[in-house]
Amino acid sequence: xxxxxxxxxxxxxxxxxxxxxxxxxxxxxxxxxxxxxxxxxxxxxxxxxxxxxxxxxxxxxxxxxxxxxxxxxxxxxxxxxxxxxxxxxxxxxxxxxxxxxxxxxxxxxxxxxxxxxxxxxxxxxxxxxxxxxxxxxxxxxxxxxxxxxxxxxxxxxxxxxxxxxxxxxxxxxxxxxxxxxxxxxxxxxxxxxxxxxxxxxxxxxxxxxxxxxxxxxxxxxxxxxxxxxxxxxxxxxxxxxxxxxxxxxx
Amino acid sequence: xxxxxxxxxxxxxxxxxxxxxxxxxxxxxxxxxxxxxxxxxxxxxxxxxxxxxxxxxxxxxxxxxxxxxxxxxxxxxxxxxxxxxxxxxxxxxxxxxxxxxxxxxxxxxxxxxxxxxxxxxxxxxxxxxxxxxxxxxxxxxxxxxxxxxxxxxxxxxxxxxxxxxxxxxxxxxxxxxxxxxxxxxxxxxxxxxxxxxxxxxxxxxxxxxxxxxxxxxxxxxxxxxxxxxxxxx
Amino acid sequence: xxxxxxxxxxxxxxxxxxxxxxxxxxxxxxxxxxxxxxxxxxxxxxxxxxxxxxxxxxxxxxxxxxxxxxxxxxxxxxxxxxxxxxxxxxxxxxxxxxxxxxxxxxxxxxxxxxxxxxxxxxxxxxxxxxxxxxxxxxxxxxxxxxxxxxxxxxxxxxxxxxxxxxxxxxxxxxxxxxxxxxxxxxxxxxxxxxxxxxxxxxxxxxxxxxxxxxxxxxxxxxxxxxxxxxxxxxxxxxxxx
Amino acid sequence: xxxxxxxxxxxxxxxxxxxxxxxxxxxxxxxxxxxxxxxxxxxxxxxxxxxxxxxxxxx
Numbered sequence: 001x002x003x004x005x006x007x008x009x010x011x012x013x014x015x016x017x018x019x020x021x022x023x024x025x026x027x028x029x030x031x032x033x034x035x036x037x038x039x040x041x042x043x044x045x046x047x048x049x050x051x052x053x054x055x056x057x058x059x060x061x062x063x064x065x066x067x068x069x070x071x072x073x074x075x076x077x078x079x080x081x082x083x084x085x086x087x088x089x090x091x092x093x094x095x096x097x098x099x100x101x102x103x104x105x106x107x108x109x110x111x112x113x114x115x116x117x118x119x120x121x122x123x124x125x126x127x128x129x130x131x132x133x134x135x136x137x138x139x140x141x142x143x144x145x146x147x148x149x150x151x152x153x154x155x156x157x158x159x160x161x162x163x164x165x166x167x168x169x170x171x172x173x174x175x176x177x178x179x180x181x182x183x184x185x186x187x188x189x190x191x192x193x194x195x196x197x198x199x200x201x202x203x204x205x206x207x208x209x210x211x212x213x214x215x216x217x218x219x220x221x222x223x224x225x226x227x228x229x230x231x232x233x234x235x236x237x238x239x240x241x242x243x244x245x246x247x248x249x250x
Numbered sequence: 251x252x253x254x255x256x257x258x259x260x261x262x263x264x265x266x267x268x269x270x271x272x273x274x275x276x277x278x279x280x281x282x283x284x285x286x287x288x289x290x291x292x293x294x295x296x297x298x299x300x301x302x303x304x305x306x307x308x309x310x311x312x313x314x315x316x317x318x319x320x321x322x323x324x325x326x327x328x329x330x331x332x333x334x335x336x337x338x339x340x341x342x343x344x345x346x347x348x349x350x351x352x353x354x355x356x357x358x359x360x361x362x363x364x365x366x367x368x369x370x371x372x373x374x375x376x377x378x379x380x381x382x383x384x385x386x387x388x389x390x391x392x393x394x395x396x397x398x399x400x401x402x403x404x405x406x407x408x409x410x411x412x413x414x415x416x417x418x419x420x421x422x423x424x425x426x427x428x429x430x431x432x433x434x435x436x437x438x439x440x441x442x443x444x445x446x447x448x449x450x451x452x453x454x455x456x457x458x459x460x461x462x463x464x465x466x467x468x469x470x471x472x473x474x475x476x477x478x479x480x481x482x483x
Numbered sequence: 484x485x486x487x488x489x490x491x492x493x494x495x496x497x498x499x500x501x502x503x504x505x506x507x508x509x510x511x512x513x514x515x516x517x518x519x520x521x522x523x524x525x526x527x528x529x530x531x532x533x534x535x536x537x538x539x540x541x542x543x544x545x546x547x548x549x550x551x552x553x554x555x556x557x558x559x560x561x562x563x564x565x566x567x568x569x570x571x572x573x574x575x576x577x578x579x580x581x582x583x584x585x586x587x588x589x590x591x592x593x594x595x596x597x598x599x600x601x602x603x604x605x606x607x608x609x610x611x612x613x614x615x616x617x618x619x620x621x622x623x624x625x626x627x628x629x630x631x632x633x634x635x636x637x638x639x640x641x642x643x644x645x646x647x648x649x650x651x652x653x654x655x656x657x658x659x660x661x662x663x664x665x666x667x668x669x670x671x672x673x674x675x676x677x678x679x680x681x682x683x684x685x686x687x688x689x690x691x692x693x694x695x696x697x698x699x700x701x702x703x704x705x706x707x708x709x710x711x712x713x714x715x716x717x718x719x720x721x722x723x724x
Numbered sequence: 725x726x727x728x729x730x731x732x733x734x735x736x737x738x739x740x741x742x743x744x745x746x747x748x749x750x751x752x753x754x755x756x757x758x759x760x761x762x763x764x765x766x767x768x769x770x771x772x773x774x775x776x777x778x779x780x781x782x783x
């Protein structure tokens with residue numbers, strides 16, 4: 001019974017029109033929650049959260065650095081899963097979702113890198129330190145660039161989607177290996193440097209805004225992802241009647 | 251039609267047949283073997299010239315330089331892995347032959363390693379002398395390259411398969427593959443440095459071996475799937 | 484006669500362009516099927532699809548009544564496909580080229596390979612690197628596989644490209660013999676085939692002509708060109724790419 | 725409220741440059757990420773309108 005329900009849902013999900021309609025209803029909700037959480041989280045993090053006893057107020061960068069870093073990785077996973085679904089079940093919508101993930105993920109990775117570097121300046125006294133987290137973020141950014149470059153190198157949209165799906169799946173297998181090896185490499189070369197975010201115990205007032213920001217970032221990602229996928233649907237299905245009707249009515 | 255269908259279809263024969271054919275092709279065009287080796291030697295030479303010929307300094311960076319250059323030499327030779335087969339139509343024949351595609355891909359990757367990875371590994375100790383690698387490091391360098399270069403060929407095959415159908419590959423292959431090479435580089439050089447510092451390297455080698463096995467299982471499958479896509483690009 | 488290959492409701496869409504749809508056919512043992520139609524109507528695509536090189540299509544292809552996707556290996560063992568590019572390595576001799584192909588299927592002795600090369604008029608060229616041979620001779624090396632690999636189903640994309648008139652006659656004879664012995668052939672060609680056996684023809688691109696009127700002039704021209712096409716013009720085109 | 729005055733808030737205990745740089749660039753990038761699909765959609769609608777007009781002119 002459960003399985004049947006899931007299958008019909010999965011099947012309907014594969015229909016671009018259905019996906020377009022349902023996400024049209026979801027976008028305001030996700031967008032609203034995203035705006036609310038980002039606003040509340042920022043105000044809370046900047047005004048009300050206490051400052052760190054070691055790092056002072058530069059600590060407040062954590063409220064964007066950590067969510068961006070989390071998102072950078074989960075978007076890569078989302079992209080690979082969507083790509084895999086598109087590859088196995090030949091689902092067009094999944095291909096489009098995977099394609100829409102890449103630029104958002106690259107942005108998040110860049111935000112994580114940039115905020116990490118800016119945070120590093122007052123903490124370590126240098127704009128760039130070969131810290132394990134920053135280094136893996138840098139490699140992740142390269143992986144994103146690879147997927148985007150491969151995506152745009154193909155003439156055929158179908159082949160582009162398939163090829164980048166394979167690349168992102170290969171990337172997903174590699175991400176834990178890369179992370180592990182970079183961390184190991186880091187301990188080898190810089191023993192006992194203190195990392196930016198790993199605190200033994202953060203007080204409640206410090207991590208609550210962080211939680212709010214993480215939720216906000218996730219909702220923001222969902223919103224933009226749906227918007228991009230909807231555009232992708234419009235572009236690829238522009239010969240169908242429903243898209244033509246929909247576009248000309250606006 | 252001949253009436254002699256004596257032999258049976260055998261995947262092993264397809265594997266060795268492809269292996270023999272590709273080795274023969276390389277043998278006919280020897281520059282495919284020599285060019286990566288020349289690149290390797292020249293690139294290594296640039297470091298003393300570009301940074302400093304001081305023995306103490308060079309011995310510090312020797313392992314890293316040798317590994318990075320070996321990696322780049324492999325990368326540059328990957329471009330042609332499937333290119334010829336794509337152009338002359340024999341790639342189509344590989345794909346529709348009654349054998350699992352990953353076996354045939356494996357055979358091509360093996361040839362690639364035999365003509366680039368293996369010679370690079372053999373040449374590396376020689377260049378290591380010029381880079382003043384500490385004596386203890388030689389064995390480890392050789393073993394890590396022996397374990398690491400097949401992984402480089404395997405992972406590289408995925409990138410080569412993904413880009414073979416494109417009109418202009420350019421640096422795309424490098425962009426796709428280099429980030430995936432980083433773990434191998436880290437553990438390869440890490441092992442050599444560890445021996446130079448008198449530490450045990452069993453762990454490093456085990457990890458390199460594990461990465462090789464993962465690549466051995468997964469890369470031919472991924473490359474095979476990528477080839478099928480590239481044929482339709 | 485037993486059915487060798489059949490397709491039901493085949494449709495192919497490449498990048499939002501519908502090449503053909505609702506295409507059904509059936510190839511029995513003893514049939515020769517020609518795919519005809521003007522350039523760009525999907526002849527090669529259809530052949531690639533039938534050979535299993537195209538993963539996305541709609542409809543179903545059956546080999547001896549069984550869907551190809553259920554047992555692709557069995558289908559592939561029984562298929563001989565020669566594509567647009569002959570698949571010949573220029574740095575290898577004809578004999579070495581054929582030896583590799585036979586390694587993929589059933590091994591052949593040197594005598595068998597020499598016999599096959601003799602049948603395509605390449606005696607004396609067995610040990611010569613292929614880059615010294617002409618485009619027509621490359622095609623002949625590929626066609627020599629027809630004598631070596633006893634597959635019932637042949638799919639040939641423009642097998643007469645760059646082949647001289649005498650050669651075309653022989654290959655036509657070969658196709659007829661293969662059909663008489665119970666095999667099936669699917670091919671595209673711009674030649675007017677003269678076969679003793681009955682020739683089935685599928686013409687692609689007709690429905691499109693009806694829909695898009697501006698194509699009409701084009702396609703009329705094409706049917707005339709097909710009959711008059713000189714093998715040498717094809718030859719030159721083949722060498723360019 | 726953690727800060728005593730607005731100036732205090734801006735200076736962030738001497739780390740103002742870093743904090744505001746991080747937050748500023750992030751805001752810009754997030755806004756760009758949001759605006760791009762909106763513009764893209766507008767462009768798609770415009771293209772469709774243009775196509776409709778063309779088809780009406782040459783039936």
